[in-house]
Amino acid sequence: VDDEPDMRRFLVTTLAEDYHVLQAADGEQGIKLAQTQSPDLVLLDWMLPGRDGLEICQLLRRDDSTEDVKIILLTARVDEASKIKALQEGADDFLTKPFSMIEVKTRIANQLRIAYLQKDLRTRNLDLEETLSQLKETESQLVQSEKMNAIGSLSAGLLHEINNPLNYT
Numbered sequence: 341v342d343d344e345p346d347m348r349r350f351l352v353t354t355l356a357e358d359y360h361v362l363q364a365a366d367g368e369q370g371i372k373l374a375q376t377q378s379p380d381l382v383l384l385d386w387m388l389p390g391r392d393g394l395e396i397c398q399l400l401r402r403d404d405s406t407e408d409v410k411i412i413l414l415t416a417r418v419d420e421a422s423k424i425k426a427l428q429e430g431a432d433d434f435l436t437k438p439f440s441m442i443e444v445k446t447r448i449a450n451q452l453r454i455a456y457l458q459k460d461l462r463t464r465n466l467d468l469e470e471t472l473s474q475l476k477e478t479e480s481q482l483v484q485s486e487k488m489n490a491i492g493s494l495s496a497g498l499l500h501e502i503n504n505p506l507n508y509t
Contacts, residue, residue: 341370341396342385342414351383354441355448367391371399374406380455381448386415386426397430408458410451414439 341364342348352361362377364370367388374382382400386393393413400406413431415422423434432454433447 341365341367341373341382341388341393343388344385347385351444355383355445358445359448367393367396370396374400374409375403378405379409381410381412381451383412383414383444383448384431386413386417386422393431394426394429397426401430408455410455412444412447412451 342351343365345365348363348365352363355361362373362379364373367390370382370384370388371391373379382396384393384396388396391399393415397411397413400409400411410432411430412433412435413426414435414437415426416437417423418436426434432451435444435447
């Protein structure tokens with residue numbers, strides 16, 4: 341998402357070699373694309389007409405359908421306070437303009453790897469929760485079965501004791 345056509349064209353051309361790239365000229369288009377297309381990552385300019393990059397970060401983080409999307413914020417701001425603010429508002433990474441495309445590609449690859457690992461971890465956690473639930477259910481069934489076995493053994497012992505004196509005479 342960048343309002344500068346030359347910057348968008350440059351980024352799209354360079355990144356399209358490795359990724360499926362969608363583009364938006366402003367924040368509103370970017371939000372709509374993110375909500376409808378479910379991208380893995382958003383490369384987002386800070387200074388945009390209408391809603392700026394920080395607002396978009398906040399909106400994407402609050403929306404259930406986009407809360408896990410990785411966001412890399414691009415900006416000409418170089419001060420530490422701006423970087424901190426961007427990260428606090430939901431950006432996963434931050435690049436200052438002018439930037440090296442090698443650095444952009446590396447950071448994108450890193451964020452996508454993190455996203456993949458997080459998704460894998462979420463899937464494994466769900467599997468573990470399901471397995472734990474099944475184990476608890478099986479444990480409950482085993483406890484019930486052991487109780488029934490104990491009652492059966494106790495009953496057999498009592499019947500044997502009751503029948504023994506009667507058979508003695």
